[in-house]
Amino acid sequence: MNDHVASTALDPVITRYLAHRRALGRQYDMQERTLHSLTNFLVQAGESDLSSGLFESWCRMFESLTANVRRARQVAVRNFCLYRQRTEPRCFVPDINRFARTQPPPAPTILTPAQVGQLLELADTREATATSPLRPYVLRLALVLLYTAGLRRRELVRLTLADVDAHAGVLRVRESKFHKSRWVPLSCGARRELCRYLVHRLATPLDTTPSSPLLCNMHHGLRGYTGSGLRRGIMELLHDAGIWDVDGRVPRIQDFRHSFAIEVLMRWYRQGADVQSNLPKLALYMGHVSIVSTAYYLRWTPELQELASNRFAKQFGYLVRGEQR
Known part of the structure; x- marks a missing residue:
């Protein structure tokens, strides 16, 4: 989805709506991107407000996506319109009966310790690059923390050096889903992996300030790995390891x-x-x-x-x- 680069009459209402939902403990990041995509579309279409025809045209922009993703975006807009309807009774509200039908999510592939061990061996063979000097070490630590600590991908990429206590073997996950923070004790093996990683992460010339990302690369200066970048690296490992389910589907990060x-x-x-x-x-x-x-x-x-x-x-x-x- 494009970044929000336009301004419409809906913007103040969207701002109030997002503040209202987040006050209830919701993050609403996906919904914010969806609503900004909609307002950008309205500006490009030369329109100031939403109508049935414009909504249908906007929906056709992502027809190639899965039914569940399409429906999630449509529902996000409808919920906003219902909120707006409280003060503007005549505003357009999409008909939920015309939305994409949800499909049951695929059953997860349960990885075995032997398969994870195979992935760790492959991670060691990955070559570092100018933009990702810690690539093999990042992939290895990511696999260990995903499998042994059950972290969400977003939690993993948001970790900073300040969130890590290698001596105690504990991670601090800050304001994750529903704004919940928690301490995550690590297993002995995961703690050893973390200590080995930090030997490379804390080496010169990388930034070692507490607020710098734990999993980092050097793309346009030091920055943290993105969720999509980490996903690509792990998916490559899964493909190379030949790990898939009976339907030939490669496991997802979750x-x-x-x-x-x-x-x-x-x-x-x-x-x-x-x-x-x-x-x-x-x-x-x-x-x-x-x-x-x-x-x-x-x-x-x-x-x-x-x-x-x-x-x-x-x-x-x-x-x-x-x-x-």
């Missing part, structure tokens, strides 16, 4: 977060822990408001099924066999 959650559950089963009572701890670690959000990541895999079934058989198998204790 699949590392799914894999983290499943691996935590399997570890608890192997340790004999009370999985149900531990779920709030997992929700807290992943930055969720409640375990309802965490449940989205808890897929029923064959490995998890076997562990759960074995525990049930050990505890209550005598009932199935008709035995007495």
